[in-house]
Amino acid sequence: QSALTQPPSVSGSPGQSVTISCTGTSSDVGSYDRVSWYQQPPGTAPKLMIYEVTNRPSGVPDRFSGSRSGNTASLTISGLQAEDEAHYYCSSYTTSTSVIFGGGTKLTVL
Amino acid sequence: QVQLQESGPGLVKPSETLSLTCAVSGSSISSGYFWGWIRQPPGKGLEWIGSIYYSGSTYNNPSLKSRVTISLDTSNQFSLKLNSVTAADTAVYYCARVRCTSISCYVAGPWGQGILVTVSS
Numbered sequence: 348q349s350a351l352t353q354p355p356s357v358s359g360s361p362g363q364s365v366t367i368s369c370t371g372t373s374s375d376v377g378s379y380d381r382v383s384w385y386q387q388p389p390g391t392a393p394k395l396m397i398y399e400v401t402n403r404p405s406g407v408p409d410r411f412s413g414s415r416s417g418n419t420a421s422l423t424i425s426g427l428q429a430e431d432e433a434h435y436y437c438s439s440y441t442t443s444t445s446v447i448f449g450g451g452t453k454l455t456v457l
Numbered sequence: 458q459v460q461l462q463e464s465g466p467g468l469v470k471p472s473e474t475l476s477l478t479c480a481v482s483g484s485s486i487s488s489g490y491f492w493g494w495i496r497q498p499p500g501k502g503l504e505w506i507g508s509i510y511y512s513g514s515t516y517n518n519p520s521l522k523s524r525v526t527i528s529l530d531t532s533n534q535f536s537l538k539l540n541s542v543t544a545a546d547t548a549v550y551y552c553a554r555v556r557c558t559s560i561s562c563y564v565a566g567p568w569g570q571g572i573l574v575t576v577s578s
Binding site for chain 1: 503568
């Protein structure tokens with residue numbers, strides 16, 4: 348199984364919005380609401396930010412939102428803050444009952 | 458508050474078996490969640506290893522499947538064994554709480570702090 352495709356890096360200024368894409372196939376991203384997103388600041392364990400494409404766990408700011416179109420999912424962060432600087436990973440359950448991750452995207456807040 | 462803690466040797470020789478344990482506190486491992494292992498090579502991305510339900514059902518990475526054993530231990534712990542390791546298995550290994558439904562599976566958290574395992578002679 349191949350990793351999901353994410354851009355290596357994105358950047359934005361405080362207060363702006365950024366969107367991170369995650370492209371897979373009809374066997375994973377494009378199949379049901381299977382995509383989740385994780386935030387990983389340097390030196391820490393990842394944290395769940397979005398699950399099942401659009402759902403936010405309790406405690407995650409509503410500045411974080413998810414969507415999907417076909418085989419591509421997206422994470423949008425609005426009102427960028429310095430604390431949002433981190434690596435972001437998408438993930439999807441697959442039809443072969445496994446889980447795959449994207450390669451990760453480094454978000455830089457300028 | 459649910460907490461997870463990995464333990465095991467930080468150095469394993471090539472061709473040997475990597476063995477890690479994850480101790481769960483604040484929740485029973487028979488609570489309706491899956492319990493999983495994820496790894497991250499230094500400076501690289503995340504890789505799913507597998508997960509286990511209290512019934513014994515597992516969801517494992519097909520590319521690692523023949524080398525991986527995930528099992529439930531006594532005392533609210535679960536473990537990972539990865540055999541025939543090579544330098545490519547050097548990584549930070551995380552244990553975490555996983556939620557799986559009929560259509561989706563994701564790492565709900567919390568995660569352990571991670572343990573660096575180096576494969577070297």
